Amino acid sequence: MKVATLHSRLFAPWVDAIARDLAAAARSLGGEIEPIVLDDLLASYRFREDIERLYVLPCIAPDGSSVAQLVRSRLPQAQPFVPFEVQDLCWDKIATQKRLLERGIATPDTLITDDAEEVRQFVKHHTYAILKEPAGCAGAGHWVLWFEEGTLLADNGLAVHRAVLGGSPPTRIVGEELHYPPPYYVQRVVGTFTRYGFEIGQVLRAYVVENEIRFWSERYRERYRRPGDWILNVARGAQYRFVLSVSEETKNAALRSARAVGARVAAVDLVRTSADGPLILEVNTDGYHMCIDRSFKEIPEYRDYFDFDRYIARAILAKEEFAGVRALRPAGGKIKTRRRRPR
Numbered sequence: 001m002k003v004a005t006l007h008s009r010l011f012a013p014w015v016d017a018i019a020r021d022l023a024a025a026a027r028s029l030g031g032e033i034e035p036i037v038l039d040d041l042l043a044s045y046r047f048r049e050d051i052e053r054l055y056v057l058p059c060i061a062p063d064g065s066s067v068a069q070l071v072r073s074r075l076p077q078a079q080p081f082v083p084f085e086v087q088d089l090c091w092d093k094i095a096t097q098k099r100l101l102e103r104g105i106a107t108p109d110t111l112i113t114d115d116a117e118e119v120r121q122f123v124k125h126h127t128y129a130i131l132k133e134p135a136g137c138a139g140a141g142h143w144v145l146w147f148e149e150g151t152l153l154a155d156n157g158l159a160v161h162r163a164v165l166g167g168s169p170p171t172r173i174v175g176e177e178l179h180y181p182p183p184y185y186v187q188r189v190v191g192t193f194t195r196y197g198f199e200i201g202q203v204l205r206a207y208v209v210e211n212e213i214r215f216w217s218e219r220y221r222e223r224y225r226r227p228g229d230w231i232l233n234v235a236r237g238a239q240y241r242f243v244l245s246v247s248e249e250t251k252n253a254a255l256r257s258a259r260a261v262g263a264r265v266a267a268v269d270l271v272r273t274s275a276d277g278p279l280i281l282e283v284n285t286d287g288y289h290m291c292i293d294r295s296f297k298e299i300p301e302y303r304d305y306f307d308f309d310r311y312i313a314r315a316i317l318a319k320e321e322f323a324g325v326r327a328l329r330p331a332g333g334k335i336k337t338r339r340r341r342p343r
Helices: 008-029 040-044 065-076 084-091 093-102 116-126 248-261 306-319
Strands: 001-005 033-037 051-056 111-112 128-134 143-148 149-157 158-167 172-174 177-180 184-188 191-193 197-200 202-209 212-220 239-243 267-274 279-282 333-336
Touching: 001 008, 001 040, 008 033, 008 040, 008 065, 008 306, 033 040, 033 051, 033 306, 040 065, 040 248, 040 279, 051 065, 051 306, 065 084, 065 267, 084 248, 084 279, 093 111, 093 184, 093 248, 116 128, 116 172, 116 184, 143 306, 202 248, 202 306, 212 248, 212 306, 248 279
Parallel strands: 001 033, 001 051, 111 333, 158 177
Antiparallel strands: 111 184, 128 143, 128 184, 143 149, 149 158, 172 177, 191 197, 202 212, 202 267, 212 239, 267 279
């Protein structure tokens, strides 16, 4: 069985290392994973019928066409290890939330709406909320919302702006104002009010390969100086550490979430406090839109046990077929969906 990874040269600075690590892991296991650059494949007008299994990493078609269609035309025998439908689902965070709740998986209270007033009422009710991009953005497009002296404020960890909800795309900053058009995807900030202030919950990530959690990490900051710091983006100063023990309830929540979206490889983010949780924040996978962050490899405690790419390579090289996902009984959730278009 011939196995390959696929990515675009545009994303090489971020993805080349992942492709190399997957290839090296395959060699250490006595197999081979060939890195294929989409640009080279298209430029050569080649059709590779020898590739049977494909692991897709970030790539974009040069003419804006469908990556899935290009794969089917140039690699006609290749079966994506993570199907394109799963990649699309994990990229669409609103669709992911709806899928999780349909499967009875607990998430933080969430509002999806086009009505700015509903957003304001949601923030007043919860005190703090995160306004999220509807597509994957690694936290870069998130804003923490709260009211101060009757004014709705937004903080992304870099600056605080007065939030002006409404208008036409795109989202933009005008002077000291953040102009944010609908739709709005807003989620409660999970944490605890103490006599010292508000403390956010523990944010964990489960690394799942073939329905098994291989290890856990936690994202955190040494200090939280402002609401925007609750957006635990590694690119903006958040840190990783490995977690060796979690509850069975937390493990089950992560595994159910990966199964719910059909992801054979997943990074499941969840939050928990002593009173809440575990609550699923999102499910990420490697794909042509995005890739799972591997910054944890820089932690001094990193060792072979945490080699995510080795677990992936072993699964890709395995000959047995995936057995499918177990159907989960739908149950009610705490999502409120109301789509109103401005007149």
